[in-house]
Amino acid sequence: MQAAGQQLFELIEQTGARKALNDNTHITETSWELARWVAYDFLPQVAETGLDYVAWVSSPLLSCRGNLDMMSSLSVQRPQVAIFDEVAAAYAWLSSVNVPIVAP
Numbered sequence: 001m002q003a004a005g006q007q008l009f010e011l012i013e014q015t016g017a018r019k020a021l022n023d024n025t026h027i028t029e030t031s032w033e034l035a036r037w038v039a040y041d042f043l044p045q046v047a048e049t050g051l052d053y054v055a056w057v058s059s060p061l062l063s064c065r066g067n068l069d070m071m072s073s074l075s076v077q078r079p080q081v082a083i084f085d086e087v088a089a090a091y092a093w094l095s096s097v098n099v100p101i102v103a104p
Contacts, residue, residue, distance in 0.1 A: 027061070039071045055082055057090045058084070
């Protein structure tokens with residue numbers, strides 16, 4: 001996951017993305033260690049590149065949701081993370097957030 005996170009970080013940095021949609025609807029397993037890494041390491045790192053908003057679509061599995069809830073309760077100021085049950089709602093929220101568009 002950390003290798004994939006590094007690739008995502010590089011993509012965000014290269015494109016100047018200000019918003020991201022993370023779809024975890026097909027995730028079947030996660031851990032507190034991963035949630036902690038995302039909250040304390042990954043999210044602050046991508047915030048430094050300019051990412052302001054993340055719409056996070058949670059897994060329907062309760063075990064995965066619990067770790068996501070714990071992650072979201074940590075005091076991450078930026079990027080702003082909003083959790084959703086459906087991709088359509090997450091997309092609508094991201095569309096409603098007004099940030100300047102940065103061309104790659």
